[in-house]
Amino acid sequence: MLVLVLCVTGIEDAVADKSARGVAAARHGVVPHTAVRPHIVPRSVWAVGGEANSTARTPPPPHYDDKVLAVFVHHTDSPNDYDCADAPRIIRYLAAGQTGARDWDDIGYNFLVDRCGTIYEGRAGGVDRPVTGAHTLGFNHRTAGIAALGTFTAGAAVPRAMTDAIAALTAWKLGLAGIDPRTTVRLTSSNSLSRYTAGTTAELPALAAHGDAYMTTCPGAALKALLPEMRERAARLQGRK
Structure with a gap:
């Protein structure tokens, strides 16, 4: 059985080039609103043996x-009552469904x-890079899906460790482009099956619910209700007031 080190609460030290950017920005009187990268388990941990699953495939x-x-x-x-040691298996199952049935x-x-x-790490391509995902129909470009x-429908308990991790990941990922997690951004729809016809430019939260852009209740009422708190937490992690 695969043994994992779980319940990661710390974050890795900022990389050297981030510090260099901060020094350069300070010389020009600009405060860089970035955040340190949280610990991210690589996809090799759940995609055992590369893509070892009967329905999985090697991604292009x-x-x-x-x-x-x-x-x-x-x-x-x-289900919500899983043992965290089973998370890689659950992710493999989700990946198999998306690459197999879908x-x-x-x-x-x-x-x-x-x-x-x-x-x-989910989709292949490098966590530090702006990988185009397949998570929000019409708005997969210039976004990331977490x-x-x-299942976090109304009344479900949402673990604080989970929301803190989402906030830390958001702070780092949006900080790479200097985006305040509390603001709104302009994104252009690429698919008329979203809430916006193709070609429409929509103003959406920088930290948004799936349902903000697509006709769905995802990520569930309980988790969606915590997004304002996560935006504030992410902004603080970027050093914003």
């Missing part, structure tokens, strides 16, 4: 955007977070 070369301007939060509609080329979410606050493992 990833597609990239120029930057990530917004983050969409999802839930996976899976015939997608890879898991759609860029990241997944379990109830212990452990962050997992999936909370579980």
Whole structure:
């Protein structure tokens, strides 16, 4: 049985080039609103043996955007009472469903977070890069998708470790483009099956619910209700007032 180190609460030291950017910005009187990168478990932990699953496939070369301007939060509609040691198995199951039954080329979410606050790399392409995902129809470009493992409809308990991890991941990912998690951004729909016809430019929260852009109740009423708190937490992690 795979043994994992779970319930990660710390964050890694900022990388050297981030510090260099901060020094350069300070010389010009600009305060860089970035955040340190949280610990992210690589996809090799759940995609055992590369893509070892009877229905999985080796993903094609990833597609990239120029930057990530917004983050969409999802839930996976899976049980909430799992042992966190089983999170890799659950992610493999989700990936198999998306690449098998749905015939997608890879898991759609860029990241997944379990109830212990452990962050997992999802879609291949590099966590530091603006990988184009398949998580929010019409708005996959210039965004990242974060999936909370579980079902968070009205009345469900949302673990604090999970929301803290989502906030930390959001702060870092949006900070790479200098985006305040509390603001709104302008995104252009690429699919008329979203809430906006193709070609429409919509103003959406930088930290948004899946349902803000697509006709769905995802990520569930309980998790959606905590988004304002997560936006504030992410902004503080970026050093914003």
